[in-house]
Amino acid sequence: MTRMLIIGPPGSGKGTQAERISERLGVVAISTGDIFRANVKGETPLGIEAKKYMDNGDFVPDSVTNKMVRDRLSESDVESGFLLDGYPRTTAQVDYLDEILAKNEEKLDVVLQLTADDEELVHRLLGRAKETGRSDDNEAVIRHRLDLYHEQTEAVVAKYAERGILTQVDGIGPIDEVTDRVMQAIKAAQAA
Ligand SMILES: Nc1ncnc2c1ncn2[C@@H]1O[C@H](COP(=O)(O)OP(=O)(O)O)[C@@H](O)[C@H]1O
Numbered sequence: 001m002t003r004m005l006i007i008g009p010p011g012s013g014k015g016t017q018a019e020r021i022s023e024r025l026g027v028v029a030i031s032t033g034d035i036f037r038a039n040v041k042g043e044t045p046l047g048i049e050a051k052k053y054m055d056n057g058d059f060v061p062d063s064v065t066n067k068m069v070r071d072r073l074s075e076s077d078v079e080s081g082f083l084l085d086g087y088p089r090t091t092a093q094v095d096y097l098d099e100i101l102a103k104n105e106e107k108l109d110v111v112l113q114l115t116a117d118d119e120e121l122v123h124r125l126l127g128r129a130k131e132t133g134r135s136d137d138n139e140a141v142i143r144h145r146l147d148l149y150h151e152q153t154e155a156v157v158a159k160y161a162e163r164g165i166l167t168q169v170d171g172i173g174p175i176d177e178v179t180d181r182v183m184q185a186i187k188a189a190q191a192a
């Protein structure tokens, strides 16, 4: 049973590493960004609401995001653990997640932060823009997403650091090498 978060700036490789961790540890990876994108594609009410924010690189409001995460965490595949990718991104979301977990008498085991510098991130995201055509991968929106990470999500990281459950992993380098670092960091955190 592992309950984990993966936090990092846009382009740090959260989604890629989350998929690998999920396979190796047998826990379900839940990406708030992926869930929003699926809803945008399906033109659901949630997607129509979220799109207004996502296209500008803004956060979807906490009230909307929190409810979505609460619903997702109540599904049965979460019983054997989970890995949240892209949540929490604000300190209000941290508080909300605390409440959900407390209700179930659960706690987080590991919070993993993937690190990379802004110039590398912009470079990667502009590369990804060419391949995937994600509507929020253009330079102005990318810079805005990075600013929000520094302004809001670094405070989230600080909270988990205070609690002593934060593990930082260098996200620079070949994907397989980063995966090795990530898996080692998780093992070390679980042994501690
Ligand atoms: N926890 C969240 N709170 C608010 N908005 C979110 C959250 N997660 C995802 N989003 C929205 O979805 C967009 C894409 O998220 P994501 O795919 O996780 O981006 P990246 O991995 O590039 O940081 C965000 O820019 C934001 O608009």
Ligand SMILES: [Mg+2]
Binding pocket: 014, 015, 033, 086
């Ligand atoms: Mg992602």
